[in-house]
Each structure stands twice: as structure tokens, then as C-alpha cells.
Amino acid sequence: MHTSPRGSLVALSLSMLLASLGTSIANVGLPRLAQVFDASFHAVQWVVLAYLLAITAVIVNAGGLGDRFGRRRLLVMGLLLFTLACALCGVAPTLEWLIGARILQGLGAAVMMAMTLGMVGDTVTKERTGRVMGLLGTMSAVGTAMGPSVGGVLLGVWGWRALFLVGVPLGVLAAALAWRYLPVDRQHGTATSREAFWVPLREPALRAGLAMSALVSAVIMATFVVGPFYLSHGLGLDSAAMGLTMAVGPCVSALNGLPAGHLTDRFGSQRMTLTGLGLMAFGALSLSLAAGLLAYLASLILLTLGYSLFQAANNTAVMSDVAASRRGTISGLLNLSRNLGLIVGASGLGAVFAWASPDVTHATGQAVANGLHVTFAVALALIIAASTFAWRRHSAVNGLQNTR
Structure with missing residues (x-):
């Protein structure tokens, strides 16, 4: 086994890409799945929901297991479980089988997401943490963006099973890279149950970061x-134009x-957090x-x-x-907060x-714009609420530094 910073970053990036791709690539196939399995929209919607709920349910525990048994070892296991689940999805004879396999795929993705962020500190120096976090954020966005376009091509050429089978070779590749290039697990000691959710002196800063996420x-x-x-x-765009805009x-x-x-590495995370929230506020306004x-x-671009x-x-x-x-546990909490936010955004x-725009399918353009x-x-x-947490964290961190 040969440890390589570049190889390690490729392994972590591919793991993050696959976890994000697993969410977005299935959406494009829902209409086809409804036809193939003669199911309602609400039934096939569970193909997406099962994946997200599985991630949300276990991601914190996945982080804790990585801290206890080794993050490299658990990441490889998560990738192999994800790969196996992709194969099971691809050969699913019934919708129930497919949903069950998607649950397994979500469990693997939860491990991948928690370990990917958790291993940044094992892979690069503290001075380069910001740019690696930016890289992983890029890979997450790329995976989300690729899903509809790549999925549409696969669906049109090879059918719905290809949406899931494409993850098999990519998962095997990511597992091989992780096993070959990521640093060997070292024994850091294990966190108690209390320590897993409590950070001495920095507890307010952690809670603020999770709430903002x-x-x-x-x-x-x-x-x-x-x-x-x-x-x-509202604007009357056709499907193609809407897809490009999205x-x-x-x-x-x-x-x-x-x-x-x-920018985070150069100017500091506290300052850039506030800057990012400021840009988001202007975008939302x-x-x-x-x-x-x-x-x-x-x-949208500004937001x-x-x-x-941010x-x-x-x-x-x-x-x-x-x-x-404790990196795996905190990474799990960070991913959990993000997933909970996504669920709240979709529902709330x-x-x-x-x-604000009732009966949206028959509403006028002005009514939809009002919504x-x-x-x-x-x-x-x-x-604005997130910005108050950012200021509190800024104050808490400055207070901690002043007492040292």
C-alpha cells in the first residue's frame, strides 16, 4: 500500500461524487419506473426518499464507527456496500426490491459522506483544509449536476437499469483507490458517548456551525x-430550457x-462564512x-x-x-445537519x-411568481437567522483565543 496525497484526494473526491450522484441520477428515471412497475408517483418517489432517509438515519453513527474502528477501513466497506447495492438496484425485479436496495445504497453513501469529510484532516495539513473542503464541495455539486444529464443519456440508450449499474465500476474503482492511497488507520483512542456530542470550550461554535448548515x-x-x-x-419555459436553467x-x-x-485558507473561515451568508442574503432578497x-x-448565481x-x-x-x-463523529453530525436542512427545505x-400559490398547476404566471x-x-x-449564529460563533472563537 502506497500513501499518496494526490491519490488520496482522488479517492475522497470520487467517493463524494458517487454519494451525490446516487441522489440526483435516480430522479430522472421516476416516470419510467412508474411505467415499468405500473406504480403511482407516490410509490416510485420512495426510490429517492429511501436513499435520503437511510443517509439521514445512520450518518452520525457511521462517523462514530469510523472513529472507533478506523476511517479508511470503514470507507472501503461503505464503498463496497454502495457498489453491491448499485448492482442489486440494477437487477431489481420489483419496485419493493428496488426500494430495499436503495436503502442499502443510502447506508453505503452515509458511510462515504461521513468518512470523506472525516479523513480530510488525516490527508492534508491544517493550512490546506479549506481548499480540500472546497474541492469536496465541488465534487458534490458536480455529482448533483451530472445526475439529470448523465441519467438522461443512460436512460435513453440502455434503459432504467443503467442508472444504477453505472455505479458498479465507479464504486469498485473508488474502493481500490481508497485502499491503496489513503493513510493507514491509526489508533487515536475512542470517544465516549458524552464526548461524541460535546466539545469542551468549543461547544457553542460547533452548535452554531451545525445550525447554520x-x-x-x-x-x-x-x-x-x-x-x-x-x-x-411562471415563465413558460419548455422542459429543455428549464433543465438548462436548473x-x-x-x-x-x-x-x-x-x-x-x-479564499477560506487565505482570509479565514469566520470572515468567509459571514461573506458567504451576505452574498446569499442578497441573492434571496x-x-x-x-x-x-x-x-x-x-x-440564483449570486445565491x-x-x-x-459558506x-x-x-x-x-x-x-x-x-x-x-472524533473527526468521523463530527463529520457525521455536519452531514446530518445538511440532510435535515434539505428535508426541511423540500417540505417546509x-x-x-x-x-402562497395554491393550485399551482392551474395558477396564473403572476400567482406562481408571487409564490x-x-x-x-x-x-x-x-x-438572517444563520448570520446571527455566525456572529455568535465569531464571538465565541475570539473569546476562546483571548483566554489562551
């Missing part, structure tokens, strides 16, 4: 839930991930007033730029000073949109 993720999820309705019913956000995240990491495609795109910067800075702030024996802000405006006015309030 959840709030900001909810806002970003609203763009995926509300955006399609505004673009199609891809702008993930593409901006992908391009901005590495620069965001470099613009969306609450947007009229027309250009205004929507400009607002996404802020999110990329994500790199906040992840760096949360993970940089964590003891080696989606409910706000439905309230967009009300939803992102509420989203702006969430970003």
Missing part, C-alpha cells in the same frame, strides 16, 4: 423545489468550489423581487456563489480543530410556496 441547506433546496414551477408555469446553480457551485476553499428569466438567473463560499468556510471551521479521534419551504417571492422572503429570514 441546516438553515442554509434548506434555502438551497428551495431553489430545486420552487424553481421548476416558476420556470415552467443546471446553472450546480454548475456555479462546481466552478466556485476550489476558489472558495482558497433578489429572488423575492425577481421578475423575468435574467433577474432569476442573476439572483449559489454565497452558498459555495460551505467551504463553515465545513473548515467545524472540522479544523476537531481531535483526530415547499409548503410556504404551496400556501416564489413569498418563499424567498422566508428564505431570507432563515439566512
Whole structure:
């Protein structure tokens, strides 16, 4: 086994890419699955929900297991479970089989997400943590953006089974790279149950980082839930134009991930967290007033730029000073907060949109635009709340430094 920083980063990046791709690539196949299995939309929707709920349910425990038994070893096991589940999905004879296999795939993805962030500190120096967090954020965005486009090609050429079977060779490759290049697990000692959720002196800073992650993720999820309705019913775009417009956000995240990491390393995570939230606030405010495609795109780009910067800075702030024996657990908590935010964004802000624009399928363009405006006015309030947590963390960290 040969340890290589570059090989390690490739292994971590591919793991993050696969976990994100596992979410977005299945969405494009839902209409086909409904036809193949003669099922309702609500039934095939569980193909997506099962994956997300499995990740949410076990990701913190996955982080703790990595701290206890070794993060490299557990990451390889997670990748192999993910790969096996992809194969089981691809040969599924019934919808129930497919949903069960998606649960297994989500369990593997939970391990992959927790270990990927948790191993950054094992792979690079503290001074380079920000840019690696930015790289992983880029890979997450790339995976999300690739899902609909790559999935559409696979679906058209080879059918729905290819949506899942494509993960088999990629999972095997990622597992081989992880086993060959990631650093061998070292015994750091194990955290007690109390230590897993309590950080001496830095507890307020950790809680602030997790709360901000959840709030900001909810806002970003609203763009995926509300955006399609505004673009199609509010602006009258066809499916192709809507798909291209929806891809702008993930593409901006992908391009901005590495620069965001470099800025975090240069100017500090606290300052860049506040800067990212400021950009997001302007973007949400613009969306609450947007009229027309250009205004929507400009607002979306601003919001996404802020999110990329916030994500790199906040992840760096949360993970940089964590003891080696607890990185997996804290990484799991960070991913849990993000997933909970995504669920809240889809349900909570989606409910706000439905309230502000009832009967959306028959609503006028102006009514749908009103729903967009009300939803992102509420989203702006969430970003302001996140900003208060950022200021509290800033004060807590400065106070801690002053006492040393």
C-alpha cells in the first residue's frame, strides 16, 4: 500500500461524487419506473426518499464507527456496500426490491459522506483544509449536476437499469483507490458517548456551525423545489430550457468550489462564512423581487456563489480543530445537519410556496411568481437567522483565543 496525497484526494473526491450522484441520477428515471412497475408517483418517489432517509438515519453513527474502528477501513466497506447495492438496484425485479436496495445504497453513501469529510484532516495539513473542503464541495455539486444529464443519456440508450449499474465500476474503482492511497488507520483512542456530542470550550461554535448548515441547506433546496414551477408555469419555459436553467446553480457551485476553499485558507473561515451568508442574503432578497428569466438567473448565481463560499468556510471551521479521534463523529453530525436542512427545505419551504400559490398547476404566471417571492422572503429570514449564529460563533472563537 502506497500513501499518496494526490491519490488520496482522488479517492475522497470520487467517493463524494458517487454519494451525490446516487441522489440526483435516480430522479430522472421516476416516470419510467412508474411505467415499468405500473406504480403511482407516490410509490416510485420512495426510490429517492429511501436513499435520503437511510443517509439521514445512520450518518452520525457511521462517523462514530469510523472513529472507533478506523476511517479508511470503514470507507472501503461503505464503498463496497454502495457498489453491491448499485448492482442489486440494477437487477431489481420489483419496485419493493428496488426500494430495499436503495436503502442499502443510502447506508453505503452515509458511510462515504461521513468518512470523506472525516479523513480530510488525516490527508492534508491544517493550512490546506479549506481548499480540500472546497474541492469536496465541488465534487458534490458536480455529482448533483451530472445526475439529470448523465441519467438522461443512460436512460435513453440502455434503459432504467443503467442508472444504477453505472455505479458498479465507479464504486469498485473508488474502493481500490481508497485502499491503496489513503493513510493507514491509526489508533487515536475512542470517544465516549458524552464526548461524541460535546466539545469542551468549543461547544457553542460547533452548535452554531451545525445550525447554520441546516438553515442554509434548506434555502438551497428551495431553489430545486420552487424553481421548476416558476420556470415552467411562471415563465413558460419548455422542459429543455428549464433543465438548462436548473443546471446553472450546480454548475456555479462546481466552478466556485476550489476558489472558495482558497479564499477560506487565505482570509479565514469566520470572515468567509459571514461573506458567504451576505452574498446569499442578497441573492434571496433578489429572488423575492425577481421578475423575468435574467433577474432569476442573476439572483440564483449570486445565491449559489454565497452558498459555495459558506460551505467551504463553515465545513473548515467545524472540522479544523476537531481531535483526530472524533473527526468521523463530527463529520457525521455536519452531514446530518445538511440532510435535515434539505428535508426541511423540500417540505417546509415547499409548503410556504404551496400556501402562497395554491393550485399551482392551474395558477396564473403572476400567482406562481408571487409564490416564489413569498418563499424567498422566508428564505431570507432563515439566512438572517444563520448570520446571527455566525456572529455568535465569531464571538465565541475570539473569546476562546483571548483566554489562551
